[in-house]
Amino acid sequence: MSSNKIILSESEMPNAWYNIIPDLPSPMTPYLKPDGSIIGPADLAPLFPMELIKQEVSPERWIEIPDEVKEIIRIWRPSPLHRAFNLEKELKTPARIYFKNEGVSPSGSHKTNTAVAQAYYNKKEGVTRIATETGAGQWGSALSYACKHFGLECTVYMVKVSYEQKPYRRILMETFGAKVHPSPTKLTKVGREILKNDPDCTGSLGIAISEAVEDAATHDDTKYSLGSVLNHVILHQTIMGLELKKQLQIAGEKPDMIIACVGGGSNFGGFTFPFVAEKLKGSNIRLIAVEPTSCPSLTKGQYRYDYGDTGKMAPIAKMYTLGHDFVPPGIHAGGLRYHGASPLVSMLKDKKVIEAISYPQNPCFEAAVLFARTEGFLPAPETSHAIKAAIDEAIKCAKTKEEKCIVIGFSGHGHFDLTAYERFLSGKLEDYEYPESKIEKALKNLPNIEPKM
Amino acid sequence: MSSNKIILSESEMPNAWYNIIPDLPSPMTPYLKPDGSIIGPADLAPLFPMELIKQEVSPERWIEIPDEVKEIIRIWRPSPLHRAFNLEKELKTPARIYFKNEGVSPSGSHKTNTAVAQAYYNKKEGVTRIATETGAGQWGSALSYACKHFGLECTVYMVKVSYEQKPYRRILMETFGAKVHPSPTKLTKVGREILKNDPDCTGSLGIAISEAVEDAATHDDTKYSLGSVLNHVILHQTIMGLELKKQLQIAGEKPDMIIACVGGGSNFGGFTFPFVAEKLKGSNIRLIAVEPTSCPSLTKGQYRYDYGDTGKMAPIAKMYTLGHDFVPPGIHAGGLRYHGASPLVSMLKDKKVIEAISYPQNPCFEAAVLFARTEGFLPAPETSHAIKAAIDEAIKCAKTKEEKCIVIGFSGHGHFDLTAYERFLSGKLEDYEYPESKIEKALKNLPNIEPKM
Numbered sequence: 001m002s003s004n005k006i007i008l009s010e011s012e013m014p015n016a017w018y019n020i021i022p023d024l025p026s027p028m029t030p031y032l033k034p035d036g037s038i039i040g041p042a043d044l045a046p047l048f049p050m051e052l053i054k055q056e057v058s059p060e061r062w063i064e065i066p067d068e069v070k071e072i073i074r075i076w077r078p079s080p081l082h083r084a085f086n087l088e089k090e091l092k093t094p095a096r097i098y099f100k101n102e103g104v105s106p107s108g109s110h111k112t113n114t115a116v117a118q119a120y121y122n123k124k125e126g127v128t129r130i131a132t133e134t135g136a137g138q139w140g141s142a143l144s145y146a147c148k149h150f151g152l153e154c155t156v157y158m159v160k161v162s163y164e165q166k167p168y169r170r171i172l173m174e175t176f177g178a179k180v181h182p183s184p185t186k187l188t189k190v191g192r193e194i195l196k197n198d199p200d201c202t203g204s205l206g207i208a209i210s211e212a213v214e215d216a217a218t219h220d221d222t223k224y225s226l227g228s229v230l231n232h233v234i235l236h237q238t239i240m241g242l243e244l245k246k247q248l249q250i251a252g253e254k255p256d257m258i259i260a261c262v263g264g265g266s267n268f269g270g271f272t273f274p275f276v277a278e279k280l281k282g283s284n285i286r287l288i289a290v291e292p293t294s295c296p297s298l299t300k301g302q303y304r305y306d307y308g309d310t311g312k313m314a315p316i317a318k319m320y321t322l323g324h325d326f327v328p329p330g331i332h333a334g335g336l337r338y339h340g341a342s343p344l345v346s347m348l349k350d351k352k353v354i355e356a357i358s359y360p361q362n363p364c365f366e367a368a369v370l371f372a373r374t375e376g377f378l379p380a381p382e383t384s385h386a387i388k389a390a391i392d393e394a395i396k397c398a399k400t401k402e403e404k405c406i407v408i409g410f411s412g413h414g415h416f417d418l419t420a421y422e423r424f425l426s427g428k429l430e431d432y433e434y435p436e437s438k439i440e441k442a443l444k445n446l447p448n449i450e451p452k453m
Numbered sequence: 454m455s456s457n458k459i460i461l462s463e464s465e466m467p468n469a470w471y472n473i474i475p476d477l478p479s480p481m482t483p484y485l486k487p488d489g490s491i492i493g494p495a496d497l498a499p500l501f502p503m504e505l506i507k508q509e510v511s512p513e514r515w516i517e518i519p520d521e522v523k524e525i526i527r528i529w530r531p532s533p534l535h536r537a538f539n540l541e542k543e544l545k546t547p548a549r550i551y552f553k554n555e556g557v558s559p560s561g562s563h564k565t566n567t568a569v570a571q572a573y574y575n576k577k578e579g580v581t582r583i584a585t586e587t588g589a590g591q592w593g594s595a596l597s598y599a600c601k602h603f604g605l606e607c608t609v610y611m612v613k614v615s616y617e618q619k620p621y622r623r624i625l626m627e628t629f630g631a632k633v634h635p636s637p638t639k640l641t642k643v644g645r646e647i648l649k650n651d652p653d654c655t656g657s658l659g660i661a662i663s664e665a666v667e668d669a670a671t672h673d674d675t676k677y678s679l680g681s682v683l684n685h686v687i688l689h690q691t692i693m694g695l696e697l698k699k700q701l702q703i704a705g706e707k708p709d710m711i712i713a714c715v716g717g718g719s720n721f722g723g724f725t726f727p728f729v730a731e732k733l734k735g736s737n738i739r740l741i742a743v744e745p746t747s748c749p750s751l752t753k754g755q756y757r758y759d760y761g762d763t764g765k766m767a768p769i770a771k772m773y774t775l776g777h778d779f780v781p782p783g784i785h786a787g788g789l790r791y792h793g794a795s796p797l798v799s800m801l802k803d804k805k806v807i808e809a810i811s812y813p814q815n816p817c818f819e820a821a822v823l824f825a826r827t828e829g830f831l832p833a834p835e836t837s838h839a840i841k842a843a844i845d846e847a848i849k850c851a852k853t854k855e856e857k858c859i860v861i862g863f864s865g866h867g868h869f870d871l872t873a874y875e876r877f878l879s880g881k882l883e884d885y886e887y888p889e890s891k892i893e894k895a896l897k898n899l900p901n902i903e904p905k906m
Contacts, residue, residue, distance in 0.1 A: 003463055004463060004524070004527045004528060005463065005527070005528070007462065007463075009460065010456055010457060010458065010460075071457070071538075074458070075458070075535065075828070075829055076829075082528065085524075104557060105829075106825075106828075106829025106830050106831075107829075108868070145829055148826045149539070149827075149829075167872070167875070168871040171872070171874055171875045171878070172831065172871060172874075174874075174875070174878055175822055175825050175826075175874050175878065176826060177826055372559075372628050372629065373601045373628075373629060373630055374602075375559075376528055376529075376558075376559025376560075376598055376602075377559050378559075378625065378628065413868075415561070415866075415868040415869065416868065418620070418621040418624040418625060418628070419620070419621075419624070421624055421625075421627075421628050422624045422627070425624070425627055
C-alpha cells in the first residue's frame with residue numbers, strides 16, 4: 001500500500017511565516033484615505049496592534065512565528081496532506097489528487113491560523129477586547145477560540161441572516177465564550193442609522209465590518225480584527241503552503257496545480273504564495289483561485305481602488321472589486337461573499353501569476369457530495385468550489401491520459417452547513433445567475449481615487 | 454517546548470486487532486435463546502456474515518486486519534494522542550492529562566473503526582444491503598460512510614425523536630447515501646404493531662434494533678449490523694487502545710488511569726482491553742468506565758442474563774442490565790442510553806478488573822465547555838462523561854500533589870450536538886435523577902434464564 005497521507009511531526013512545523021511582499025512582481029499598492037492620501041501606521045493604530053501594522057508592510061521575507069503562537073497552533077498543526085485515492089478511482093483519472101485538510105482545527109477551518117496570531121499580538125500590546133464581524137461564522141468561531149485562549153473578550157457582529165439561519169456556528173462561538181450580536185445592531189452609530197432606515201435589514205458582511213470597526217475605533221481597550229483580505233492575515237496563513245511544500249517533497253511530487261477557493265483571499269494566498277516565487281522564475285505550476293459565479297470579484301471585477309466595506313470606514317485598497325455596495329446573493333458559501341479581494345491576490349491576478357475561475361452553487365455541492373462519498377470528509381460550501389475545479393481538471397486528465405498532480409486546499413469542514421446539503425440532495429438548492437446588472441450598477445458607484453504621491 | 458501530541462505514522466498502525474477472549478479471567482459467557490439453549494453460529498447466520506460470527510467467539514489473541522480495511526481506516530488513523538497542556542494549566546494540576554482524539558474520523562467518532570470492518574466482511578460474503586439502528590446518529594453515519602465505500606446499500610432505523618431533533622446527523626447519513634427511516638416505521642411487523650398501539654410513539658433504541666433485526670432476518674440479501682455491545686465490535690475498536698499503548702511508550706508514560714465513556718461498551722472496551730492483561734498481572738493501572746446517572750447499567754444494574762432489545766429479537770446475553778424494557782430519560786448523550794452493557798465489559802466489572810462511575814448530565818456539559826475553552830475541541834455529549842471524570846481526578850491530584858498520568862478516550866466531536874450546548878449555556882439543560890423506581894420496575898421483568906449445558 002502506498003501512503004495515504006503525509007504527516008509532518010511538530011518539529012517540522014515551520015518556524016517562520018513567508019511574506020510575499022519582497023517577491024512581488026511590482027511594488028505593493030498602498031492603502032488610501034478618501035482624499036487619496038496614503039494611510040500610514042498611525043492611521044491604523046486605533047484598529048490594530050502595532051506589530052500587525054508592521055507585518056502589513058514588512059519588507060522581510062521571513063517573519064518568525066512566536067513561541068506562544070506555535071504552542072497553540074501545534075494542537076492541530078501540521079495539518080495532514082491526504083492522497084485522494086478513492087476519488088481518483090471514482091473519476092478513473094490518471095491524475096494524482098491530494099488535499100490538505102484544514103478542517104482538523106478546533107474551529108474547523110484554516111481561519112484559526114491567523115486568529116491565534118492576531119489574538120496573541122493584541123494581548124501582547126495590552127488590548128483586552130477584540131471586535132470583529134463574521135458571515136457564515138468560520139472566522140468568528142476561530143477568533144472566539146483564540147481570544148478565549150489568551151484571556152481576551154471577543155465581540156462578534158454576525159450578519160443577521162446567518163445569525164438566524166446558522167445557529168450552530170453562533171452556539172460554537174458562545175461555547176468558546178464570545179458575545180455574538182446579530183448585525184445590524186443598535187450598539188453602533190452605523191447600525192442604528194441602518195435600522196432607522198430599514199428596521200428589518202438582515203445585514204451584510206459590509207455592514208458588519210463597519211459595526212466592528214466603529215466598536216474598535218470608539219473604545220480604547222478594544223481593537224479590530226479582520227479574518228481575510230489584509231497582508232498580515234495572508235502572512236499567517238502561509239504556514240499552510242509552507243507545510244504543503246514540505247509534504248509534497250516527502251511524497252516526491254512536483255505539483256502541476258494548486259487549487260483553492262477565494263473569498264477575501266487569505267485561504268488562497270496562504271496555500272499558494274509559497275509557490276509564487278518558483279512560478280515567477282518560470283515554473284509551469286498553475287495557481288488556481290475558485291470563486292462563486294454569483295460573487296465573481298476576480299473573474300468579473302475591475303482592478304482599481306475601492307472601499308473595503310459598505311460603510312466606507314475601512315481603508316481604500318487597490319483590488320479586484322465588484323463595487324463596495326454590491327451585495328451578492330445568499331449562497332451558502334458565506335465566506336466567499338466579499339465584493340473585493342486581497343490586494344496581493346489581486347495584483348498577482350493582474351500580472352497573470354495566478355488564474356481565477358468561477359462556478360455556480362449547485363455543481364459545487366455535487367462535487368462536495370462526491371468527495372464526501374469517496375474521501376469521507378464533508379467539505380464546507382466554500383471548500384467545495386476548489387473540489388469542483390479539481391474534479392474537472394482530473395476529468396480532463398482522464399481524457400488526455402495526463403498524470404498530473406493536483407492539490408486541493410481543503411479549507412474547512414461542512415459540519416455546520418448540513419441544511420445546505422439537505423437542500424441540494426432534495427433538489428431544492430437555489431442556483432444563481434452571474435448577477436450582471438447588479439454588478440454594473442455597483443461598478444458605477446466605484447470611487448475615482450488614485451494615490452496622491 | 455515539549456511535544457503537544459504524539460502522532461504515529463501509517464506504517465505504525467496496528468496490523469492486527471487484539472482479542473481479549475483468551476485473556477479473560479474466566480471463560481466467556483454464551484449467548485442464549487429464550488429456552489436457555491446456547492446460540493451457535495448457525496443461529497446467527499441470518500444476521501451476520503460468517504467471518505464476524507467467527508470473530509465473536511474466536512480463541513485467537515490476534516486477528517489480522519485485512520488490507521482492504523486498513524486502506525480505508527488509514528484515511529484518519531492512527532489517531533493523534535494529545536497532551537492537554539491548557540486544561541492542566543487551567544486546573545492547576547500536577548497531573549499529566551492526555552486525550553486520544555477519535556473525532557478526526559470522517560463520521561466524527563470511533564464508530565467508524567468497526568463500521569468499515571463490518572461493511573468489508575459483509576461485502577466479501579456477497580451481502581448487498583445492511584440494516585442497522587441508530588440513536589443519536591454516530592453509529593448510523595459511520596456505517597453509512599463505510600457502506601458507501603464498499604458499494605453496499607445502507608438502511609438506518611433512526612429513533613424517531615432523534616430523527617426529528619437531530620436533523621444534521623440524518624442529513625450526514627443521507628449525504629453518505631444511506632436511506633434513513635424514523636423508527637418505529639410501517640416497514641416492519643414489529644414497527645407496525647407498535648404504531649397500532651401507539652401511533653405517536655417516538656421510538657427507542659430497543660425498538661429500532663428490533664426493526665433492523667427483522668429487516669435483515671426477512672431479506673436474503675440483507676444482514677444486520679450492530680455498533681456496540683458484541684465481542685467482534687469491541688475487537689475492531691481495540692485498534693484505539695493498541696495505538697494508545699505505542700503512543701504512551703513514545704511519550705515515556707506509564708498511565709495511572711484510562712477513562713472512557715460506556716454505553717454498549719465498544720468505546721470503553723476498545724480503549725482499555727489492550728491494558729487488561731497487564732492489569733491482571735498486577736499492574737496498578739485503573740480502567741474507568743463512565744456512564745450517565747440516568748442510565749447506570751454498570752453502576753446500578755444486575756449482572757445476569759437479559760434480552761439485548763425491547764422486542765426480544767436479539768440474543769440473550771449475560772451482562773449488567775437495568776432490564777430490557779427500561780427506557781432511559783432523553784439525555785443528549787444518546788449513545789449512552791442502552792439498558793445493558795457488553796458481556797465482556799460486564800464480566801470485567803464483575804471481576805473488579807475495571808471500575809465504573811456515573812455522572813448527571815449538567816456536570817458533564819460543564820466539563821465539556823471547560824475542555825472546549827482550553828483544548829479547543831468540542832466533545833460529543835458521550836465523550837463529556839469521560840472528560841468530567843478525568844477533570845475530577847486531576848483536581849484530586851492538585852490537592853494531593855500527585856503527578857498522575859490520566860488518559861481520556863475522546864470518542865467523538867460534538868459538532869452535531871450544539872443545541873444541547875446552547876441549552877446548557879442558557880441554564881435550560883435538564884438534569885435527571887437516578888431513575889430508581891423505573892429501574893426497580895424494569896428489573897422485575899428480567900427473564901430467569903440460565904444456560905442449559
